[in-house]
Amino acid sequence: MTTSLTTAASDSATPSPDRRAAAAPATAQRSRTGTAKRRGRLPHTPLHPRPSLPLTLVTGLVLLYTLLPLAWLVINATKDQNGLFDSFGLWFADETHFWDNITRTLTYDDGVFVRWLLNTLLYVVAGAGGATVLAVLGGYALAKYEFPGRRAVFAVVIGAVAVPGTALAVPTFLMFSNMGLTNTPWAVIIPSLISPFGLYLMWVFAAEAVPTELLEAARIDGSGELRTFFTIALPLLMPGTVTVLLFSMVATWNNYFLPLIMIKDPDWYPLTLGLNAWNAQAQTAGGEAVFDLIITGSLLTIVPIVAVFLLLQRYWQSGLAAGSVKE
Amino acid sequence: MTLLSTSAQAVPPPRPRRRRPLSRHALTGWGFAGPFVAVFALVFLAPIGYAAYLSLFRDRLIGGRSFVGADNYLQALTDPRFWDGLARVGLFLAIQVPVMLGIALLVALAVDSGRLYGKTFFRVGVFLPYAVPAVVASLMWGFIYGTQFGLVGNINDAFGLALPDPLSPALVLASIGNIVTWEFVGYNMLIFYSALKVVPRSLYEAAAIDGAGEWRIITSIKLPAIRSALVIATIFSIIGSFQLFNEPSILQKLAPNAITNDFTPNLYTYSLSFAGQQHNYAATVAIVMGVITAIIAYTVQLRGMRKG
Numbered sequence: 027m028t029t030s031l032t033t034a035a036s037d038s039a040t041p042s043p044d045r046r047a048a049a050a051p052a053t054a055q056r057s058r059t060g061t062a063k064r065r066g067r068l069p070h071t072p073l074h075p076r077p078s079l080p081l082t083l084v085t086g087l088v089l090l091y092t093l094l095p096l097a098w099l100v101i102n103a104t105k106d107q108n109g110l111f112d113s114f115g116l117w118f119a120d121e122t123h124f125w126d127n128i129t130r131t132l133t134y135d136d137g138v139f140v141r142w143l144l145n146t147l148l149y150v151v152a153g154a155g156g157a158t159v160l161a162v163l164g165g166y167a168l169a170k171y172e173f174p175g176r177r178a179v180f181a182v183v184i185g186a187v188a189v190p191g192t193a194l195a196v197p198t199f200l201m202f203s204n205m206g207l208t209n210t211p212w213a214v215i216i217p218s219l220i221s222p223f224g225l226y227l228m229w230v231f232a233a234e235a236v237p238t239e240l241l242e243a244a245r246i247d248g249s250g251e252l253r254t255f256f257t258i259a260l261p262l263l264m265p266g267t268v269t270v271l272l273f274s275m276v277a278t279w280n281n282y283f284l285p286l287i288m289i290k291d292p293d294w295y296p297l298t299l300g301l302n303a304w305n306a307q308a309q310t311a312g313g314e315a316v317f318d319l320i321i322t323g324s325l326l327t328i329v330p331i332v333a334v335f336l337l338l339q340r341y342w343q344s345g346l347a348a349g350s351v352k353e
Numbered sequence: 354m355t356l357l358s359t360s361a362q363a364v365p366p367p368r369p370r371r372r373r374p375l376s377r378h379a380l381t382g383w384g385f386a387g388p389f390v391a392v393f394a395l396v397f398l399a400p401i402g403y404a405a406y407l408s409l410f411r412d413r414l415i416g417g418r419s420f421v422g423a424d425n426y427l428q429a430l431t432d433p434r435f436w437d438g439l440a441r442v443g444l445f446l447a448i449q450v451p452v453m454l455g456i457a458l459l460v461a462l463a464v465d466s467g468r469l470y471g472k473t474f475f476r477v478g479v480f481l482p483y484a485v486p487a488v489v490a491s492l493m494w495g496f497i498y499g500t501q502f503g504l505v506g507n508i509n510d511a512f513g514l515a516l517p518d519p520l521s522p523a524l525v526l527a528s529i530g531n532i533v534t535w536e537f538v539g540y541n542m543l544i545f546y547s548a549l550k551v552v553p554r555s556l557y558e559a560a561a562i563d564g565a566g567e568w569r570i571i572t573s574i575k576l577p578a579i580r581s582a583l584v585i586a587t588i589f590s591i592i593g594s595f596q597l598f599n600e601p602s603i604l605q606k607l608a609p610n611a612i613t614n615d616f617t618p619n620l621y622t623y624s625l626s627f628a629g630q631q632h633n634y635a636a637t638v639a640i641v642m643g644v645i646t647a648i649i650a651y652t653v654q655l656r657g658m659r660k661g
Contacts, residue, residue, distance in 0.1 A: 075466060075467050075468045076468070077467075077468055077469060077470045078468040078469075079470070081463055081466070081468050081469060082468075082469050082470045082471075084463075085459075085460055085463040085464075085469060085475060088456060088459075088460050088479060088538070089474075089475055089478045089479055091535070092478060092479050092481060092482050092535065092538065092539060093478055093481070095482075095490075095493050095494060095497060095535065096481070096482075096485075098493065098497060098504065099489075099493050102496075114507050114511065115497070115503065115504040115507045116504065116507075159388075160388050160389040160392060161389065163385045163386065163388060163389065164385065164386045164388070164389035164390070166385055167382045167383075167384075167385035167386035168386065170382075171379070171381060171382025171385065171386075172379065172382065173379040173380070173381075173382030173383050173386070174379060175383075176382065176386075179386060179390055182393075182398075183393065186393075186397045186398075189397070189401065189643050189646075189647065193404070193622075193639035193640065193642055193643040193646075194396075194397065194400040194401065194404070194639075195622075195623075195639075196404065196622060196626045196632060196635045196636050196639055197400040197401070197403040197404040197407060197636055197639075198396065198400040199626075200403065200407070200632055201399060201400060201403055216392070216395070216396060217396045219392045219396070220389070220392055220393050220396050220397060225389060251381045251384075255385070276483070276484055279486065280484075280485075280486035280487060280488075282486065282487055282488050282599050282602075282603075283598055283599060286602075287623070287627065297486075298486050298487075298488040298489075299488075301488055301489065301492060302488055302492075302603060302606075305492055305603070305606050305607075306606050309606040309607065317496075320492060321492075321493075321496070324488075324489040324492055324493060327486060327488075327489055328484065328485050328486070328489055331484045331485075331486075332481065332484050332485075335481070335484040336477065339477055339480075342480070342543065
C-alpha cells in the first residue's frame with residue numbers, strides 16, 4: 027500500500043489504522059525492504075517513505091516534457107536538410123550527417139560561428155566575471171559594514187529589480203549611442219555587470235557565512251580591511267560566489283535582447299544573435315535555407331553551458347537555498 | 354578611487370559583544386560597495402531618468418525637440434495597440450503562470466517527498482531547460498511546431514491526423530506559453546524545493562504521529578511553510594510575463610502573420626524605437642509599462658504576505 031501525492035483529499039485528518047501501525051517501531055521490516063541501510067526504517071511515515079512507482083511515473087511525465095525537445099535537437103542535429111524534411115522527427119534518418127553538420131556549422135560563411143562563439147566567451151568572461159566581482163564586494167559591504175546610505179543603496183537596488191529590464195533598453199541604447207559605445211563589446215559588457223539578484227544573494231550569504239567576530243579579531247591583530255577581506259572573508263564566501271557566477275554566466279550566455287538592440291555588426295554578435303540571423307535568412311525568400319546549421323548550431327550553443335551546469339549543479343541548490351527566505 | 358585604510362593603526366580596545374561593525378569603517382564600506390553602486394547608477398538609474406526626460410519631449414522634423422508635457426502619456430493611455438498588447442500579456446499570465454507554478458510545485462513536492470526513484474535525476478532533468486537560451490528554446494519549439502518538417506507535421510502524416518497549426522494566430526499565444534513554461538518550470542521547481550528543504554522534518558513526524566496523512570501534511574505544513582517562496586516565484590513570473598519579448602520576437606520569423614509588431618507591449622516598444630525611430634513615445638510606453646508592472650508586483654506581494 028503506497029500512498030502518493032495523488033491521494034484524494036478524503037485521506038486527510040482521519041487517522042487510518044495502518045498508518046498508526048507503521049508509526050509504531052517495526053522490527054520485521056527488514057525482510058520486506060530487502061537490505062535496509064538505515065536502521066529502523068519506517069516505510070509508511072512521511073519521514074522515511076518508500077519510493078512509489080505511480081508517483082515516479084506521474085512525475086516522469088514532466089521529466090519527459092522537459093527532456094523530449096532536447097532529445098529532438100540531438101536527433102535532428104544528425105540529419106541533413108533532406109533528412110529533416112523526410113524522416114520522422116523523433117527518430118534518426120537513414121544516414122547520419124552529424125560530423126558533417128558540425129564541420130559545416132563551424133566553417134559556414136568563413137567560420138563566422140566560431141567568431142560568434144569567441145564573442146560570447148568574451149561577453150561571459152568580462153560580463154559575468156565582472157558582475158560576480160561587483161556583487162561579492164557589494165554584498166560583503168552591505169552585510170558587514172555600517173556606512174551612511176547603506177539602507178538607501180539596498181532599497182534602491184531591490185526596487186530596481188521590479189523595473190522591467192526591457193523598459194530600460196531604449197533609453198540605455200540612446201545613452202550608449204550618444205557615448206559612442208553602441209556596436210562595440212562595451213555595450214553588451216557594461217549592462218551585464220549589474221546583477222541585483224547576485225547582490226542580494228551575496229548579501230544574504232555574507233551575513234550568514236562571515237562571522238563579524240572574526241573580522242573584528244583580524245582588525246585587533248592589525249590586519250588591514252583589504253587583507254582581512256582577501257584572507258578571511260573571501261574563502262568563506264566561495265560557495266555563494268560560485269553560485270552568483272553560475273547564474274550570471276547563464277544570463278550572459280543566453281542574453282538576446284541586450285545585444286539585439288546594441289549590436290548591429292555581425293562581427294560582434296553573440297551566438298544567440300547569430301542563430302537568430304541564420305533563422306531570419308532561412309525564412310526569407312531567396313535566402314539560403316540553413317535549417318541543418320541552425321539546429322546543429324543550437325546544439326553546439328547549449329553544450330558548453332549545459333556541461334558547466336551539470337558539473338557545478340550542487341551550487342545552484344545552495345545558492346537558491348541561501349536566497350530562500352526562512353521564516 | 355577607493356579609500357581603504359590598509360595601514361595597521363592602533364585600534365582602540367573593542368567593546369565586548371559588539372553587534373555593529375565599527376562606524377569608522379564607513380569609508381571602507383563605501384569602498385567595497387562603490388564599484389557596484391557606480392555601475393548601477395550608470396546602467397539603471399541614469400536610463401530611468403533619461404527615459405523620464407525623453408517622455409516629456411517630442412522630436413519633430415521641423416523645429417527639433419520640443420517640450421510636450423503629458424502629451425506622450427495621454428497618447429499611450431489611449432493607444433489601442435498598447436492596450437491590446439497589455440491585454441494579451443494579461444491573458445497570457447492569467448493562464449501560463451498558474452499552470453507553470455502548479456507543475457513546478459507538484460514536482461518539488463514529489464522530489465521532496467523522498468518517494469521518487471532517481472530523485473537527483475528528476476531534479477537536474479527538470480531544471481535543465483533553464484540553461485537553454487531563449488533563442489534556442491524558441492527555435493527548437495518553433496521547428497517542432499512546424500507543419501513542414503516539424504514533429505506536428507510528422508504526427509499528422511504518420512497517423513493521418515490534422516492537428517491544428519500551433520503557429521496559427523489562434524494558437525500562437527498558447528504555443529508561446531508552452532515555450533515559457535518549458536524554460537522556467539524547473540527554475541521555479543528548484544526555488545520551491547529549496548524552500549521545502551529547510552522545513553524541519555520533525556514537524557512531519559509529529560503530524561504523522563497525530564495521524565495526519567500525506568495530503569494533510571502538504572496542505573497544513575508544507576504549503577504554509579513555503580508561502581514566501583510561492584509569493585516570490587509568482588512576482589518574478591508576473592514581471593517576466595509583462596516583459597514577454599524574446600520568444601515572440603524569435604517566432605515572428607516562423608509565424609509572421611500570427612505575431613504582429615505590437616503583439617506584446619515590449620515588442621511594441623521595440624518596434625516603435627528601432628523600426629519607427631519614435632524614441633520619445635517608446636520611452637513613454639516603457640515607463641507606463643514599468644509602472645503597471647511595479648504596481649501589480651507590489652499588490653501581489655502585499656496580498657501574498659498577509660497572514661490569513
